[in-house]
Amino acid sequence: MIKVIPNKNNIAAEIECNLKSLTKTDITKIKSCLIKYGLIYFRNQRLTSKEYLKFSKIFGKPAFYPRLKGLSKKYPQITVVQRKSTDKGPNFGEQFHTDSSYTKRPPKFTMLFSKIVPKKGLGNTDFSSQYLAYKHLPLKLKNKLKNLKGTFSSNGPIANTTIERTKEKGVLKKKLVAKHKIIRSVNGKKTIYCSPGHLIAFNKTLKNFKxxxxxxxxxxxxxxFQYSLEWEKDQIAIWDNRSMLHQATAFNGNRKMHRITVQ
Incomplete structure (x- = not known):
């Protein structure tokens, strides 16, 4: 039996359960909640890397992140996102974005598993529901955007937040660029798919692009439209990149996450 606790305005939901002993019914409900709320999270989950990777496969095929090396040869799909107290500059992902929008097939979902966390309330991850953003988008703007595609680049504005992490883990230096529709549907629900951290152009020439x-x-x-997720040790969060923007928040201290993206 699992318990679902939605947050205000149905932006994200906490799910109480043991991820080591899920039934088929539980899995169906978890998948449904992910689509409905855009972000779901689970506290007090003590999974091994093997169990964590197995759980991720419930949602699809784990992807290889093109910008960083994997955790190990055994678990290349798991990448380490770490902030140390000695690090300088912005945190990895410290600007609203959706993951890997600069690839032709961006991952549908992203997962983070907290290994080391700072004091509660520090190092939050902020989310913004693009279901709600579309719902409240003025009609004139909806019409202007409905046929537009965006050009997204790995060298977009957020690229400066990857510098310190890529020094440690290695990086694919090749610039990646892809085009995607700005307005799209996820299981029949309209959403805005536009990554502020990666957008560099629209497909149509617009005098007022900026x-x-x-x-x-x-x-x-x-x-x-926002919800700020407070991290605790041994917490797993998974969100839908098609319907949620997210960003790391500024903080000084130690934080270590294991990350998986899912196609």
Whole structure:
């Protein structure tokens, strides 16, 4: 039996259960919650890397992240995202974005498993529901965006947050670029798919590109669409990259996460 605890405005939900002993019914409900809420998280989960990877396969095929090396030869799909107290500069992912939007087949889902966390309330991950962002998008803007595609680049604005991590773990230096529709549907629900950290152009020549981009970004990240996830040790979160933006928050201290993306 699992217990689902939705947050305000149905932005994210906590699920109480033991991920080591899920039934088929539990798995179906967890998948449904992920689509409905965009982000789900589980406290007090003591999984080995093998068990963590097995759990990720419930949602699809674990992907290889093109920017960092894997945890080990045995677990190349798990990457380590770590912030040390001695690190300088911005945190990895410290700007609203959706993961790997610069690839032709971006991952549907991202998972983080907390191994080391700072004091509670520090090192949060902020999320912004793009279901709600689309729902409250003015009709004029909906019409302007419905046929647009965005060009997304690995060298976009967020690239400066990867510098320190890639020094440690190695990086694919080749620039990656891809185009995707700005407005899309996820299981029949409309969402805005636009990564502020990676967008560099629209497919149509627009004289007011910068103005439209700024208006869209400001709307996508309104506080009323947001939820800030406080991390605890042994906590797993998984979110839908098609319907959620996320960002790391600034902090000083030690934090270590094991990350998996799922196609």
């Amino acid at each position: 103005n439209l981009k700024n208006i869209l970004f400001k709307h996508q990240t309104k506080k009323k």
